[in-house]
Structure formats: structure tokens, C-alpha cells
Amino acid sequence: MTGNPRSGDDGLLVRRAGLAIAAQIAAAVAATLLVVGLLAYSLTIRAEHTAEERAVRQAALAARDVTDPGAGVVLIEQxxxxxxxxxxxxxxxxxxxNPRALPVGRSATRIGSRDYEVFAVDHPDGRRVVGMLDVTTRRQSGERLITSLLWAGVVGVAGAALLGVLFGRRAVRPLGRALDLQRRFVADASHELRTPLAVLHTRAQLIARRLSRDAGDGDRRPADERLVEHVSQLVADTRALGEVVEDLLLSAELQGKPGAGELVDVGELAHDLVRSVRPHADERGVALRADVGGDQPLLVVGIRSSLRRALAALVDNALGHNHPGGTVTIHVRRRAHEVELAVEDDGDGLDPAQAEQLLQRFARGPQAGGRGRRFGLGLALVREVLDAHRGSLTIDGRPGLGARFTMTFPAAMHTPDRLVNHAGDE
Structure with a gap:
């Protein structure tokens, strides 16, 4: 069972919405034209056909001889x-x-190039009377009507599709503006927060250094130790908050410019995350390891902090649904032009039918309770990161037999110059 994320290209989503509106308008017009065409055919051709049947029947039944057949009807008597x-x-x-060669009752026949409506009847005196009406003109008119209706339908649907595209674009234009404004707001707000957070982080660092220097001049009291500990935590918190703001800014840039990211070695990222999270996994009694295939860097273009956050969310989800003695493995592989980053566990598992639901915000599986409070945001955040990186998510698993969450990204070309620049940025 797979759960694929929505496309991260806002422009593509808006265009798809416009095309959906155009398709719905075209379908509505086509249905309307079909109904009108059927009514037109029924009220004209079918009505004429019914009148023709009635005329030949009455002429054949009422005929005493062939001299008075009625308007347009030819009588043949044997x-x-x-x-x-x-x-x-x-x-x-x-x-x-030969009248005897025709079946009794209504029929239709073609003689030469002409079409006839036929009605044959055997009278009590032994005569067989056949009434025939030339319906060639009516048949040709019906064919012309059907052809005209078909061409009118094609032209009408094409025109409706063009108008639908026009109106669809107008209808979804506010949606596009709203998405663009949302992205700009995130970028602008993140940019405005960078400076005050940098100042706050610097001041926290200065206070921590001053406290450490003062503590080195003499004996440190317990209160001073607690103060140093709090300030050190403040430095760590401001650094983390700055990273979050920087991540938001880079994510907004990546959505607007898909190639604006940096080269990230997801194999090295997996090893780094395992080293960071292993103490927490050991505390839960779960073995955590990384399985990275190949000797070459497995590169994708993106934002390292965002990719790390998505991978950490999957690992945290796997640990939260595993049991003491279980195993969580991060698999990293290169597949053709893609890089797969999978988190596999042997824990509670999941129902494949719930795969798409689990990607929604605040959605939680039935096994989510009982192992810490979980808000159901992790997988939704993973989906948003994948949207920004043009990636996809595949979910496989069975209840009680573990689960596997696989993130797939377009593979980046190995460019040593960019790797050197990235290392220099670090």
C-alpha cells in the first residue's frame, strides 16, 4: 500500500485546479448537448417515422383496391x-x-437506391395487400441531423473547454495568490526573525562565556552552577530556534526555486542521525542502525536540516510504535536516478488501508496510545518536506509485522566542486 504526497509545486496545483474546472464545464456542456440532441431526434425523426408507420398500416388495412392508396403511399395487391x-x-x-415474399406486418426494405416503410396484411377475401412508403428523404434528413448534432457537439465541447480554461484560471487565480502570499509571508517572517535571533544567541553566548570566566576565578557556588547550566541551555535553545527559522526560510526558497538547495549526502545524514538518536533508542530497548549501500556519496539537492527533520520524524515514529527488543533500521540506496531513504521496523505495524490517513495532520494509528503522548504531526511534516523536495513517500506494512516508510528523492549528480563548497559552508 502506498501513500503518495501531493505535488509541492503550487503553480502545478493551481493549473490542475483550473484544468479540472475546464473539464467539468466541458462535461456539463457535452451532457447538455447530448440531451438536446436526443430530444431533437426524438421530436423530429422519430415523430416522422411513427407517422410513416401509421400511414402505411392504415392504407394496407383499409384498402378495397389499389386505386386509392393515400398520400405518398403505394399499394400492391395480389x-x-x-x-x-x-x-x-x-x-x-x-x-x-412479389407481395407474398414480404412478411406479414411491419417491415423495412431497400429496393434499388430507395428505402421503403412496408406493411403487409392478408385480407379475409384472400387478397394480400402491401402498403409501401418511400422514406429515403426522411432517412437522409435523419443522417444529416445526426451529423449536424455531432459537429455541433464537438464545436460546443471545444468552445466550452476553452471557456472553461479561461474561467478556471480566473477562478483559481485567488488561490494562486493566496499560496504565493503564504510562501512570501513565511519567507519574510523568517528573514525578519533571523537578525533578532542572531543577536539573542550572541548575547546568550557572551553571558555564558562571562559566567564561565568568572567561575574560573574562584569557587563556584551551587547557585552559580545552576545559572551556568540554565544559560548553556539558553544558548542551545536559541541555536535550535535559529535553525528552525533558517529552515523555514530555505524551505520557502526551495519551493519557489526547486534548484536552490544544496547537495546533501543522505547516507552521511543517516549515520549522523543514528549517532544522535541511539541513546534515546537504547533507553527504550530498541536497536537502531543505519544500512547505507555503496561507497559513493548518495546525494540529493535540498535542505539538510529539513531532510534531517523528516528522517528524524520517521525514526521517532518507528521507535514510538516498537517494543523492547525490537529493531529500527535506516536503509539508504541508490535506484537508477533516485535515492531511497527508508525507515523499517518490526513493531506494531499498520493497516495498509490507513496509509493515506496517517499522512494527515493529527492523524494517529490505533496503536499510538500508551507509549507517550503523540500528536500525529510527524508524518504530516514529513509529507510537507517531501513536497518541497519533489519527493514521494511509500508506506508498506501489516498489523503486528512492522512497517516500512520509504522516502524517494531525485538523485543529484556527483559534483566535487559543489561538495567542496558545501563542506566550506559547514
Whole structure:
């Protein structure tokens, strides 16, 4: 069972919405034209056909001889002793017709290039009377009507599609603006927060250094030790907050410019995360390891902190749904032009039918309770990171048999110059 994230390209989402509106308008117009066409055909051609059937039936049933057939109807009569008579205006082809060869009742036949509505009846005196009406003109009119309706439908649907595209673009334009404003707000707010957070972090560092220097001049009291500990934590917190703000700014830039990220070795990222999270996993009694394939760097273009956060969310989810003695493994592989980053565990597992639901905010599996309070945001955040990195997520698992969450990213080319620049940035 797979759960694929929505596309991260806001422009693509807006265009798809516009095309969906155009398709719905075209479908509505096509349905309307179909109904109108059927009504037009029923009210004209079918009505004429019914009148033709009635005319030949009445003429054949009421005929005493062939001299009074009725308007447009040709009568052919075969007497009991064999002679055949026809109306005075009967075409030569009909005069040579054998009435006994036609079935009793209504039928249709083609003689030469003409189409006829036919009704044959056997009278009590032994005569067989056949009424025939030339319906060639009506048939040709019906064909022309159907052709006209088809062409009108094609032109109407094409015009409706063009109008739908136009109106669809207008309808979704506010949505595009809203998405663009949201992205700009995140970028602008993050940019404005960078400076005050940098100042706050610097001041916290200065205070920590001053306290450490003062503590080195003499004996440190317990209160001073607690103060140094709090200030050190403050430095760590301001650094983490600055990283979050920087991450938001880079994510907004990456969504607007897909190639604006840096080269990230996800194999090294997996090893780094295992080293960081292993104490927490050991505390829960779960073995955590990384399985990185190949000797070459496994590179993707993106934001290291965002990718680390997504991977950490999957690892945290796996640890939260595992049991003491279980195992969580991070697999990193290169597949053709893609890089796969998978987190596999042998814990509670999941119902494949819940895969898409688990990607929604505040959604939690049935086994989520009982191992710490979980808010159901981790997988939703993973999905957002994948959106920004043009990635996809595949979820596999079975209840009680573990689960596997696989993130797939477009692989980046190995460019030593960029790797050197990235290392220099570090």
C-alpha cells in the first residue's frame, strides 16, 4: 500500500485546479448537448417515422383496391388467383415485386437506391395487400441531423473547454495568490526573525562565556552552577530556534526555486542521525542502525536540516510504535536516478488501508496510545518536506509485522566542486 504526497509545486496545483474546472464545464456542456440532441431526434425523426408507420398500416388495412392508396403511399395487391396489381404511380421496381415474399406486418426494405416503410396484411377475401412508403428523404434528413448534432457537439465541447480554461484560471487565480502570499509571508517572517535571533544567541553566548570566566576565578557556588547550566541551555535553545527559522526560510526558497538547495549526502545524514538518536533508542530497548549501500556519496539537492527533520520524524515514529527488543533500521540506496531513504521496523505495524490517513495532520494509528503522548504531526511534516523536495513517500506494512516508510528523492549528480563548497559552508 502506498501513500503518495501531493505535488509541492503550487503553480502545478493551481493549473490542475483550473484544468479540472475546464473539464467539468466541458462535461456539463457535452451532457447538455447530448440531451438536446436526443430530444431533437426524438421530436423530429422519430415523430416522422411513427407517422410513416401509421400511414402505411392504415392504407394496407383499409384498402378495397389499389386505386386509392393515400398520400405518398403505394399499394400492391395480389389476388387469390395470383395476379398482381399496383397503384398507378408505383415505380417500375415495385410493380415487379412479389407481395407474398414480404412478411406479414411491419417491415423495412431497400429496393434499388430507395428505402421503403412496408406493411403487409392478408385480407379475409384472400387478397394480400402491401402498403409501401418511400422514406429515403426522411432517412437522409435523419443522417444529416445526426451529423449536424455531432459537429455541433464537438464545436460546443471545444468552445466550452476553452471557456472553461479561461474561467478556471480566473477562478483559481485567488488561490494562486493566496499560496504565493503564504510562501512570501513565511519567507519574510523568517528573514525578519533571523537578525533578532542572531543577536539573542550572541548575547546568550557572551553571558555564558562571562559566567564561565568568572567561575574560573574562584569557587563556584551551587547557585552559580545552576545559572551556568540554565544559560548553556539558553544558548542551545536559541541555536535550535535559529535553525528552525533558517529552515523555514530555505524551505520557502526551495519551493519557489526547486534548484536552490544544496547537495546533501543522505547516507552521511543517516549515520549522523543514528549517532544522535541511539541513546534515546537504547533507553527504550530498541536497536537502531543505519544500512547505507555503496561507497559513493548518495546525494540529493535540498535542505539538510529539513531532510534531517523528516528522517528524524520517521525514526521517532518507528521507535514510538516498537517494543523492547525490537529493531529500527535506516536503509539508504541508490535506484537508477533516485535515492531511497527508508525507515523499517518490526513493531506494531499498520493497516495498509490507513496509509493515506496517517499522512494527515493529527492523524494517529490505533496503536499510538500508551507509549507517550503523540500528536500525529510527524508524518504530516514529513509529507510537507517531501513536497518541497519533489519527493514521494511509500508506506508498506501489516498489523503486528512492522512497517516500512520509504522516502524517494531525485538523485543529484556527483559534483566535487559543489561538495567542496558545501563542506566550506559547514
Amino acid at each position: 389476388l387469390p388467383d395470383g395476379p398482381v396489381r399496383a397503384s398507378d404511380d408505383a415505380p417500375e421496381d415495385l410493380i415487379r415485386l
